[in-house]
Amino acid sequence: MKLACDSVRENLSLLLYGELSFTEEEAVQAHLQGCTECRAALDTERAWHDGLALATVEPPADLLVKCRQQLRANLPEPVPQNWLQRLWRGLDLNLNLRSLAKPAMALGLVAVGYLGARLPNLTEAPQETAAAHVRYVEADAAGNVRIVLDETKPRIVSGRTDDPQVRRWLLAAAREANDPGLRAETVALLQGGVEAVDVRRALVSALESDPNPGVRLKAIEGLRRHAGERDTRQALMRVLTADENPGIRTQAIDLLTESGPRSLDAQMVGALQQLMRREENGYVRQRCEKALRLANASAEIF
Amino acid sequence: MLNGDTRVALTGQNRLAVNMDESSLIRAAQAGDQDAFERLVRGYDQSVLKLAYSLLRSADDAQDIYQEAFLRVHKNLHQFRFDCSFHTWLYRIVTNLCLDLLRKRKVRKEESSVVDTAEGPRDRAELTGDTRASIDPQRALVSGQLRQRIDAVLGELTARERMVFELRHFEGMRLRAIGEALGTSEEAAKNCLFRVTQKMRVALGDFV
Numbered sequence: 001m002k003l004a005c006d007s008v009r010e011n012l013s014l015l016l017y018g019e020l021s022f023t024e025e026e027a028v029q030a031h032l033q034g035c036t037e038c039r040a041a042l043d044t045e046r047a048w049h050d051g052l053a054l055a056t057v058e059p060p061a062d063l064l065v066k067c068r069q070q071l072r073a074n075l076p077e078p079v080p081q082n083w084l085q086r087l088w089r090g091l092d093l094n095l096n097l098r099s100l101a102k103p104a105m106a107l108g109l110v111a112v113g114y115l116g117a118r119l120p121n122l123t124e125a126p127q128e129t130a131a132a133h134v135r136y137v138e139a140d141a142a143g144n145v146r147i148v149l150d151e152t153k154p155r156i157v158s159g160r161t162d163d164p165q166v167r168r169w170l171l172a173a174a175r176e177a178n179d180p181g182l183r184a185e186t187v188a189l190l191q192g193g194v195e196a197v198d199v200r201r202a203l204v205s206a207l208e209s210d211p212n213p214g215v216r217l218k219a220i221e222g223l224r225r226h227a228g229e230r231d232t233r234q235a236l237m238r239v240l241t242a243d244e245n246p247g248i249r250t251q252a253i254d255l256l257t258e259s260g261p262r263s264l265d266a267q268m269v270g271a272l273q274q275l276m277r278r279e280e281n282g283y284v285r286q287r288c289e290k291a292l293r294l295a296n297a298s299a300e301i302f
Numbered sequence: 303m304l305n306g307d308t309r310v311a312l313t314g315q316n317r318l319a320v321n322m323d324e325s326s327l328i329r330a331a332q333a334g335d336q337d338a339f340e341r342l343v344r345g346y347d348q349s350v351l352k353l354a355y356s357l358l359r360s361a362d363d364a365q366d367i368y369q370e371a372f373l374r375v376h377k378n379l380h381q382f383r384f385d386c387s388f389h390t391w392l393y394r395i396v397t398n399l400c401l402d403l404l405r406k407r408k409v410r411k412e413e414s415s416v417v418d419t420a421e422g423p424r425d426r427a428e429l430t431g432d433t434r435a436s437i438d439p440q441r442a443l444v445s446g447q448l449r450q451r452i453d454a455v456l457g458e459l460t461a462r463e464r465m466v467f468e469l470r471h472f473e474g475m476r477l478r479a480i481g482e483a484l485g486t487s488e489e490a491a492k493n494c495l496f497r498v499t500q501k502m503r504v505a506l507g508d509f510v
Contacts, residue, residue: 013499017470019477019492048506049471051448056472059355059364064348067368071343074369075336075376133337180348 008038012045047282053246058214064181171202180212187215191222204235213245220251227255237271246281257291264295332380343372350396357400357468371396393483397465404461455505466494
């Protein structure tokens with residue numbers, strides 16, 4: 001029996017990871033049903049797994065953006081598509097005498113440019129910088145081809161962050177950007193404007209619905225000064241039971257209780273008791289219990 | 303912060319509307335389409351950076367791994383023949399780079415107790431994954447002690463053990479995929495994880 005217990009306990013982590021074979025898991029589960037001590041050991045095992053979740057570190061929010069910029073700068077230049085660029089590139093790469101030829105070529109290019117400006121555009125190449133993808137192509141009987149492109153043209157909007165137009169785009173980016181690094185950066189930028197109702201709403205929305213925990217953490221930091229307001233409190237209480245990240249649930253408890261016992265009204269106590277019923281993370285439970293003690297409330301719902 | 307100058311680059315909605323699957327993206331990138339390559343990178347780069355940062359606990363090192371990994375992908379993408387998933391191929395590159403660096407650190411014993419954070423360098427022991435520990439000193443103390451114990455165990459692991467644990471526990475990868483990424487069997491990865499959990503249990507079992 002003792003040997004069986006030892007063997008079961010050694011495999012508890014693999015059980016929690018779901019990495020035991022079907023037969024192994026069946027044997028462990030069967031043993032756990034009849035062994036109180038091993039069930040207690042499983043609780044301990046789960047608790048240190050949870051403790052590790054609190055020890056995770058996230059890269060600084062701006063690091064992803066920096067990495068992408070650096071990568072873009074380090075990638076080799078794409079092969080030029082324009083005939084003039086191809087000519088220049090060919091000369092630049094292949095001619096050993098290019099240092100001597102360059103002044104003459106430069107003069108030649110000036111002349112080509114001067115004449116080119118006076119001639120009709122023969123190439124039909126796009127004149128603006130744009131990323132394009134071919135959506136479809138079709139040919140007719142006469143041998144003409146029709147190509148439909150999806151084009152993306154970059155546009156820069158500059159200004160101070162309280163500029164209404166900049167603010168509008170920041171709010172849109174916080175909601176819609178596909179890139180979590182960009183959303184995190186945008187939410188961080190919006191933190192300073194949290195006095196504005198639309199910014200606060202955007203932060204609440206990011207806190208409740210953004211799939212990325214880094215973005216949600218930025219949002220909850222931004223809402224700190226307004227944790228006493230009704231809408232923010234309601235959102236924080238929803239986060240308590242809905243957010244899958246224990247770090248964010250812990251932050252929500254702290255924000256909701258940092259004003260001391262006076263912030264712990266009946267609704268808040270109810271929310272914390274609700275959390276106690278379903279919370280599996282040992283550390284979050286500990287924080288929750290502490291908050292309930294502060295409110296002189298029971299950790300259980302009777 | 304708000305009231306500072308900001309530049310917002312708008313890329314338009316139609317960029318998102320083009321829905322290429324991953325194989326098409328890879329083929330386009332193999333044919334030299336830089337935009338396809340960038341979109342391919344963006345599908346994975348956040349998890350690559352998170353893995354590198356979590357393993358190396360240094361923004362500079364994580365940035366170096368990111369650059370080197372994706373530059374290697376760019377250079378060797380034409381050799382990718384779809385005989386494994388792109389994820390597996392990429393993670394082979396990333397895990398090899400991280401393992402090399404972890405091994406070098408072990409040899410030099412240069413693992414620093416100082417960790418780069420968004421707020422600047424901080425001692426590892428202070429890091430709890432909670433950016434507002436100052437609100438509650440008791441919480442900071444308990445979390446700090448836990449962190450120290452975890453770091454002590456992590457510091458004792460071999461580079462390979464560390465990698466397997468990181469990929470399984472924090473990245474949620476299955477042992478089979480970890481084996482493929484590390485060029486070993488699922489069984490070997492399982493044995494490795496088994497050893498790590500034994501060490502963790504001894505170090506943390508009485509703490510929780």
